[in-house]
Amino acid sequence: MLSEKLKNYNIILASGSPRRQLFFKEMDIDFTIQLKEIEEVYPDTLRGVEITDYLSKLKAAAFTNLSEKDILITSDTIVWHLGKAVEKPKDESDAFKMIKSFSGRMHKVFTSVTFTGKNFQKTIHDMTKVWFNELSDEEINYYIENYKPFDKAGSYGIQEWLGLIGINKLEGSYFNVMGLPTHLVYKTLIDIAKD
Secondary structure, three states: OHHHOOOOOOEEOOOOOHHHHHHHOOOOOEEEEOOOOOOOOOOOOOOOOHHHHHHHHHHHHHOOOOOOOEEEEEEEEEEEEEEEEOOOOOHHHHHHHHHHHHHHOEEEEEEEEEEEEOOOOEEEEEEEEEEEEEOOOOHHHHHHHHHHHOOOOOHHHOOHHHHHHHHHEEEOOEEEEEEHOHHHHHHHHHHHHHO
16 A cells, blocks of 8 residues: 555665564565664753654765655664663673663653655654563573674563563553554655655
């Protein structure tokens, strides 16, 4: 359905994330992938969704030669916990500390998606609350050793073993926690195709 509605556009996904790429395929979107290296640095005055909004726009700013038919899609996801952004872990010890801090508590996941054309830019965002059970050190270590979640903000993938055994409640979009609020991306692309 979407590929038909967007047939007059070139959809460019600027993401190396295999999960985001799979979502686009499963949503029936014809797209190409273009990546540009950027340093993901943001002002330390930003909080929560302000960070993901800023970074998704910063990623879009690296693309300067869009044609009339191009729609560039950039995005960023962070975990927000205890008043600060939780990044990707540096090593096993860092991953352990992150997951331990989520144990028995709620944290938030923010994702922002920026749609950029030659003459427009629109940013959307979503927030999901995630509650973890109390996790034992043995469970946390098992997950880190077997799943090596070092490429993930907050050191876990909701779709992996830790999500299956550790998460007892969600408020908001499951797919947002995986890195893309698919329902909002769909709606926004439909709206852009109408204009």
